[in-house]
Amino acid sequence: xxFSNEGRLKSLISQMTLDEKLxxxxxxWIYELQTDGQIxxxxxxxxxxxxxxxxxxxxxxxxxxxxxxxRTANTLQKFLIEETRLGIPAIIxxxxxxxxxxxxxxxxxxxxxLASTFQPELAQAMTSIIRSQLMAIGARQGLAPVLDVARDxxxxxxxxxxxxxxxxxxxxxxxxxxxxxxxxxxxxxLATGKHFVGHSFSQGGLNCAPVHMGWREIYDILLxxxxxxxxxxxxxxxxNAYPELDGEVVAASRRILTDILRNQLxxxxxxxxxxxxxxxxxxxxYVAEDKSSAARLAMDAGIDVELPTAKCYKxxxxxxxxxxxxxxxxxxxxxxxxxxxxxxxGLFENAxxxxxxxxxxFENPQNRIIAREIAQKSIVLLKNDGCLPLKxxxxxxxxxxxxANDGRNQxxxxxxxxxxxxxxxxxxxxxxxxxxxxxxxxxxxxxTILDGIREAVSEHxxxxxxxxxxxLNDDQSGFDEAxxxxxxxxxxxxxxxxxxxxxxxxxxxxxxDAADLHLPGVQENLARTIIAAGKPVVAVLIxxxxxxxxxxxxxxxAILEAWLPGEEGGAAVADVLFGEVxxxxxxxVTFPRGVGQIPIFHSAKPSGLGSYWYHDYVAEKAxxxxxxxxxxxxxxxxxxxxxxxxxxxxxxxxxxxxxxxTNTGAVNGDEIVQLYVRDEFASVPRPAKxxxxxxxxxxxxxxxxxxxxxxxxxxxxxxxxxxxLVLEAGKIIVMIGSSSEDIRLTGEFExxxxxxMHIHERVIFCPVEIE
Numbered sequence: 117x118x119f120s121n122e123g124r125l126k127s128l129i130s131q132m133t134l135d136e137k138l139x140x141x142x143x144x145w146i147y148e149l150q151t152d153g154q155i156x157x158x159x160x161x162x163x164x165x166x167x168x169x170x171x172x173x174x175x176x177x178x179x180x181x182x183x184x185x186x187r188t189a190n191t192l193q194k195f196l197i198e199e200t201r202l203g204i205p206a207i208i209x210x211x212x213x214x215x216x217x218x219x220x221x222x223x224x225x226x227x228x229x230l231a232s233t234f235q236p237e238l239a240q241a242m243t244s245i246i247r248s249q250l251m252a253i254g255a256r257q258g259l260a261p262v263l264d265v266a267r268d269x270x271x272x273x274x275x276x277x278x279x280x281x282x283x284x285x286x287x288x289x290x291x292x293x294x295x296x297x298x299x300x301x302x303x304x305x306l307a308t309g310k311h312f313v314g315h316s317f318s319q320g321g322l323n324c325a326p327v328h329m330g331w332r333e334i335y336d337i338l339l340x341x342x343x344x345x346x347x348x349x350x351x352x353x354x355x356n357a358y359p360e361l362d363g364e365v366v367a368a369s370r371r372i373l374t375d376i377l378r379n380q381l382x383x384x385x386x387x388x389x390x391x392x393x394x395x396x397x398x399x400x401x402y403v404a405e406d407k408s409s410a411a412r413l414a415m416d417a418g419i420d421v422e423l424p425t426a427k428c429y430k431x432x433x434x435x436x437x438x439x440x441x442x443x444x445x446x447x448x449x450x451x452x453x454x455x456x457x458x459x460x461x462g463l464f465e466n467a468x469x470x471x472x473x474x475x476x477x478f479e480n481p482q483n484r485i486i487a488r489e490i491a492q493k494s495i496v497l498l499k500n501d502g503c504l505p506l507k508x509x510x511x512x513x514x515x516x517x518x519x520a521n522d523g524r525n526q527x528x529x530x531x532x533x534x535x536x537x538x539x540x541x542x543x544x545x546x547x548x549x550x551x552x553x554x555x556x557x558x559x560x561x562x563x564t565i566l567d568g569i570r571e572a573v574s575e576h577x578x579x580x581x582x583x584x585x586x587x588l589n590d591d592q593s594g595f596d597e598a599x600x601x602x603x604x605x606x607x608x609x610x611x612x613x614x615x616x617x618x619x620x621x622x623x624x625x626x627x628x629d630a631a632d633l634h635l636p637g638v639q640e641n642l643a644r645t646i647i648a649a650g651k652p653v654v655a656v657l658i659x660x661x662x663x664x665x666x667x668x669x670x671x672x673x674a675i676l677e678a679w680l681p682g683e684e685g686g687a688a689v690a691d692v693l694f695g696e697v698x699x700x701x702x703x704x705v706t707f708p709r710g711v712g713q714i715p716i717f718h719s720a721k722p723s724g725l726g727s728y729w730y731h732d733y734v735a736e737k738a739x740x741x742x743x744x745x746x747x748x749x750x751x752x753x754x755x756x757x758x759x760x761x762x763x764x765x766x767x768x769x770x771x772x773x774x775x776x777x778t779n780t781g782a783v784n785g786d787e788i789v790q791l792y793v794r795d796e797f798a799s800v801p802r803p804a805k806x807x808x809x810x811x812x813x814x815x816x817x818x819x820x821x822x823x824x825x826x827x828x829x830x831x832x833x834x835x836x837x838x839x840x841l842v843l844e845a846g847k848i849i850v851m852i853g854s855s856s857e858d859i860r861l862t863g864e865f866e867x868x869x870x871x872x873m874h875i876h877e878r879v880i881f882c883p884v885e886i887e
Contacts, residue, residue, distance in 0.1 A: 125456060140451050142169055143172045146171060149164075149192070155192070167206075175217070193254070211530045213227060228275050228704060229491070235493060240294050242292075245486060248477050257353060260292070261278075263341035264338075265340075266705060267717055269630075272627060280717045283808060301461050308354065310390065311358065327359045332836075346383045354385060365401045388422075412441045415433065487683060496703055503673035504750070508577065513573065513578070515569055517610050519613050521581060523562025526658055529618055565690070568688070584642045588623055589638075612642075633714075647672065653672045656675075656693075658681070658685070659677075659680070660679070700749065707740055751784075751817070760850060766868055778820040781817060790809075790853050792856065795844075799836055800837060809884055822887040824886075841878060842872050843869075849863075
């Protein structure tokens, strides 16, 4: 920031009253400023007279269409600029996990599906669209991406993550942030990394429960994606995690939110609270005896802005200041940071949007093209006995299952339709919530699996449909009809899985954690019934978490993992089923055999791969059902001619690791090649395999490509017992694989220096070339 802006900020703060300062530190829900879904000028005058820091979910918690949202944003900013003493505009924030959470916005595949593409540039393409849409309605902060490392599939929010591997998450997080923030914040949207840190590995998989993890592992594993976001993408905003780490509640921890985040990682942006995280210090964690104490703890820790509404940072924070429990300098620090971001966004110069352009940005046909491409590339072929691809001219196809013809269930928890269900539920309890007209929320824009199949087959093919059962309840009355349709068909497409969201009828998503990893409800019973009909069964999973599907894996003819594929999901699944698209997705998480294996992930330490002596459990194998990186194709790929260009290296150098990949099949295909390493002996136990690089290679039948990973030696550094980032001498085993378990080529090289080297900056990315 230049001197002129710094001087301008200090001058502005010097003019502010305490009320005006406090107003910059909290937000209001949009519906707190509305009556019957429309802006209430009386409420605005009452609540915004001293200004406001942010507005929460103007589009995402209302029934406003894009043009109405843009008009509302202009109305709010006009009041703040023209009718408050200092004329400070607000930051309007929205959720944008898998698309702008707004009425009429495209819904892309949920994050875990996006990660299955192993193609981070698709994340940047997606968030470039999201950026244009948020800016068109006046929203300048997006509460994404989730940078948590997912290690427990019982946790309902695993679907919002980029999977279990910190390197993979780092690649996608950086790409996501670059697309959302753009080249310059004046033309961009603040990305918000979350949740710093530890949210994803909670006790029992329960949302917000304590995290039992050592600090060395936190530094080595959980911090990596946040380091990448800060150092490689200049992340503008951060959101705290809800849980406690070894007795330290993150929202009240200065060590975590200031010493580690700012002083060690170099973050210089804005820290916003996760929703209600500040008041939860009082009523959930019980470390603050009242809201005033909660405000003091959170602000001292480093949380600059309370979201989503004013519970602690208004009157309770004032009380803490008057009691001498917090200093005015601490409050001014957070006010400065928030105003700084408003200046960087250019809001002081231009807070208004062109209301007439909103619809054209939302209704651009390119949006659906990108959504379909991501969905196609996210689909993982887990199993295929030769049943796929299907012929388009089959006589009869039975499409069965609770997710076969329900477009809503193809969406993730932070989609607009999902959130409207929560708003409706809250509205039954709190009359201040806006009432939603559900007649036109966009259901018709979603292509279901049944729609996609009907569109893809020949005119001579009969497509039969039966729901069979619901997602969660125990009703099996639909089994008989489903069985009859299966019996009379050539093949069955059985569509199972989840309903994602935050309400009780959902089986995955935030607040919807699982005690086991069976398919929800009676879906496995439905699968057993359908398979008993004796016809080939292709299982399509529309789900948010990796389930323990051992029985299905053994008995189905083929299995497609489609995750939560968004509005183009049905078309994308049909593209893969009938061979229009060759499946190329790879698993970003490990599929367990049973819940008792949790946590299970590919980068386990050697001692964590199996029980001492006997390796396996008493009644179950210790190996995963499907490993990280797994994904089949309709063609085959051969790996050969591994060449490691040097046998000994030192810190600061690169190792060039090259090999050939050949498409030996009869159809075009994409192979995602993966580079793993193992530090054979070290001062602390190192993983048996660590992903260090990956790339997508597209090949025609018979074509050969040469892939070269330029592995930085410093990328092999790790945090030691003293939490120092070090590089040690020793042998490094190189593994090139089609998955973490399907290793095709192996080699080795030696790090030759004798002394332990302290590395000043973590290296996260491995450059790669394809010839």
